[in-house]
Amino acid sequence: MVSRETFFIETYGCEMNKSDSINIVLSLEASGFKQVKNEKEAHIIILNTCCVRRHAEERVFGRLGYYRSLKENGQENMIIVLVGCMAQLLGKKVTKLFPEVKVVAGTSHALKIPQYVMEYETTRQKQVFVDRDRYEFSSYGVKRAEKHSAWVNIIKGCSNFCSYCIVPFVRGPELSKPSDVIVREAKELSDKGVVEITLLGQNVNAYGRDTGDISFARLLEKLNKIDGLRWIRFLTSHPKDFDEDIIKSIASCEKVCPWIHLPIQSGSDRILNLMNRGYTLKHYMDVVGLLYKYIGDFSITTDIIVGFPTETEVDFQKTLDAIRAIEFDDAFTYMYSSRPHIRAEDLSDKVPHEVAQDRLTQLITLQREISLQKNKKELGKTVLGLIERVSKKNPQESLAKTEKAKPVVVVTDSKPGNFIEICIDDLSGATLRAHEVREACRV
Ligand code: SF4
Known part of the structure; x- marks a missing residue:
C-alpha cells in the first residue's frame, strides 16, 4: 500500500531545471511529503519538464504513457504533476x-505544488496554473547545502528572444534576485560547509540591469569576499553582454574559477544575425582575446547549433573554422529543433534532416579531436582538485574537478568535498587521470 505522502520526481533539461527540482523537493518536504527513489512506491509523480527541443518533449510524453500504464495496473490513485517549461507551454x-x-504548474508555480496537490485531493478538481505574474524566488537557499557544492539562482527568465529559443516564452523576462539576498544565501551556504557555488541564470551577465541593482561584475566581487567559499562559477553567459568589466572582475577575484561557458551557436555572421544573437564572430573573438589578455590560462566551453534554417555549407564551414580557431575545451552540440512561437520557424528554407545530421557528426568529430588536444595540454600540471564523488567502478578512485572544470580521475582516499593537490599525468581515452600530491584542505 503506497502512502499518500510519498512523491517521486524526475527532471529533464538544463541546470535551471535541476536547481528548481531541489526547491520542489524542499517545498514538498516542508509540507510533510516524503521523497522516494522508486516511482512504484510513490503516490505523487512529478515531472519537471523541458521544451527547448522537441526530443525533450517527446521523452516526457513517453514517460506519461508509462505512468498511464502504471495507473491502469494497480496504481490507480497516483497523482501525476507536470511542472516546468513544458507545463507552461502546454x-x-x-x-x-x-x-x-491532475496538476499542471507553470514556471512561476513550482513551489506551490504541495498546495495544488492537497487542493486536488480535497476537491478532485484538476489544478492548472500557468500565469507568469507571480514569480517568487525560493527562500530555501541554505537548506540546499546538502553537499559541498550548491547552485545559487541569481536571475530568472530571459529577455533576448534568440529566434530559435522558446525560453523567453516559457520563463518570461529577466528578473534579478536582490544582491543582498544572494550574498546572504552564499554566506549561509558557506557557513554550512559549501565550498563551491555556481551562480545560475539564462543570462547571468545581464544581472541587475532589470532592477537597477549592482552589475554582475560587482556581484562577483562581493561574493569573492565571503570567507569559507573557495570556488565561484557561473552559468550561462551571453557573448553580447560579456564585457571587459566582467572579465577584469573574473581576473581579479581569486575565487572565481577560470572556466567560461560562452555559447557561440554559429561561426557565420549571417546565421548569427538570423538567430538574433546580437553579436558577430569578430565580437566573439574579441571577447576570447580579452579573456587571454586578463586571465591567460582558462578553459572555454560552448553551445553550437547546426542546421539552423537557411544554413548553407559555407555557413557551416565558417562554424568549423571558428571552432578550429578558438579551440574550445568542450562543446554542447545540437541540431536545430522546430518549436512553437519561435521566429526561426518563419524562415522557409529549412535544412534537410540528413544534411543537419551529417553536419552534426562532422562537428562532433572535430570537437572531440580538439578536446583531446586541449586535455593533452593539461598533462604534467599540478593543480587543485575538488573531490566530487567516489568512483562507482573502483572505490580506490574518485572523480575530481579542477578549477578549469576539467573532470579528472584520481587515486585517493580523500573524501568528497575535500580539495587535494593533484598532478595530471595521464590521458586514458578522453579521460584525464592524476595522482595525489597532497591533501590541501579538508572541509
Ligand atoms: S539568451 Fe537566447 S538562447 Fe539563451 S535563453 Fe535567452 S533567448 Fe534562449
Missing part, C-alpha cells in the same frame, strides 16, 4: 491529451 492542453495529469 497548459490545460496536456490534461486533455493525458487525463491522468
Whole structure:
C-alpha cells in the first residue's frame, strides 16, 4: 500500500531545471511529503519538464504513457504533476491529451505544488496554473547545502528572444534576485560547509540591469569576499553582454574559477544575425582575446547549433573554422529543433534532416579531436582538485574537478568535498587521470 505522502520526481533539461527540482523537493518536504527513489512506491509523480527541443518533449510524453500504464495496473490513485517549461507551454492542453495529469504548474508555480496537490485531493478538481505574474524566488537557499557544492539562482527568465529559443516564452523576462539576498544565501551556504557555488541564470551577465541593482561584475566581487567559499562559477553567459568589466572582475577575484561557458551557436555572421544573437564572430573573438589578455590560462566551453534554417555549407564551414580557431575545451552540440512561437520557424528554407545530421557528426568529430588536444595540454600540471564523488567502478578512485572544470580521475582516499593537490599525468581515452600530491584542505 503506497502512502499518500510519498512523491517521486524526475527532471529533464538544463541546470535551471535541476536547481528548481531541489526547491520542489524542499517545498514538498516542508509540507510533510516524503521523497522516494522508486516511482512504484510513490503516490505523487512529478515531472519537471523541458521544451527547448522537441526530443525533450517527446521523452516526457513517453514517460506519461508509462505512468498511464502504471495507473491502469494497480496504481490507480497516483497523482501525476507536470511542472516546468513544458507545463507552461502546454497548459490545460496536456490534461486533455493525458487525463491522468491532475496538476499542471507553470514556471512561476513550482513551489506551490504541495498546495495544488492537497487542493486536488480535497476537491478532485484538476489544478492548472500557468500565469507568469507571480514569480517568487525560493527562500530555501541554505537548506540546499546538502553537499559541498550548491547552485545559487541569481536571475530568472530571459529577455533576448534568440529566434530559435522558446525560453523567453516559457520563463518570461529577466528578473534579478536582490544582491543582498544572494550574498546572504552564499554566506549561509558557506557557513554550512559549501565550498563551491555556481551562480545560475539564462543570462547571468545581464544581472541587475532589470532592477537597477549592482552589475554582475560587482556581484562577483562581493561574493569573492565571503570567507569559507573557495570556488565561484557561473552559468550561462551571453557573448553580447560579456564585457571587459566582467572579465577584469573574473581576473581579479581569486575565487572565481577560470572556466567560461560562452555559447557561440554559429561561426557565420549571417546565421548569427538570423538567430538574433546580437553579436558577430569578430565580437566573439574579441571577447576570447580579452579573456587571454586578463586571465591567460582558462578553459572555454560552448553551445553550437547546426542546421539552423537557411544554413548553407559555407555557413557551416565558417562554424568549423571558428571552432578550429578558438579551440574550445568542450562543446554542447545540437541540431536545430522546430518549436512553437519561435521566429526561426518563419524562415522557409529549412535544412534537410540528413544534411543537419551529417553536419552534426562532422562537428562532433572535430570537437572531440580538439578536446583531446586541449586535455593533452593539461598533462604534467599540478593543480587543485575538488573531490566530487567516489568512483562507482573502483572505490580506490574518485572523480575530481579542477578549477578549469576539467573532470579528472584520481587515486585517493580523500573524501568528497575535500580539495587535494593533484598532478595530471595521464590521458586514458578522453579521460584525464592524476595522482595525489597532497591533501590541501579538508572541509
Ligand atoms: S539568451 Fe537566447 S538562447 Fe539563451 S535563453 Fe535567452 S533567448 Fe534562449
